[in-house]
Amino acid sequence: xTDRIDHAAEAVGLLALAVAAQHRGDPRHLIAAAQVxxxxxxxxxxxxxxLVALRALTGETTDSM
Numbered sequence: 077x078t079d080r081i082d083h084a085a086e087a088v089g090l091l092a093l094a095v096a097a098q099h100r101g102d103p104r105h106l107i108a109a110a111q112v113x114x115x116x117x118x119x120x121x122x123x124x125x126x127l128v129a130l131r132a133l134t135g136e137t138t139d140s141m
Contacts, residue, residue, distance in 0.1 A: 087110045087111075
């Protein structure tokens with residue numbers, strides 16, 4: 077699994093689909109999927125913040141992380 081998913085973009089796209097689909101039926105499954113992608117985007121953002129903080133605390137300068 078080498079391809080990274082842009083979860084923020086996926087969430088925005090799914091919410092746009094949900095808005096478009098709301099007059100045709102129940103868009104709850106699209107909204108739930110958007111929430112999952114939004115949560116994953118936040119997790120990735122926090123992971124990167126933690127790596128930056130760890131590197132700052134340890135003085136790590138190589139790209140080994």
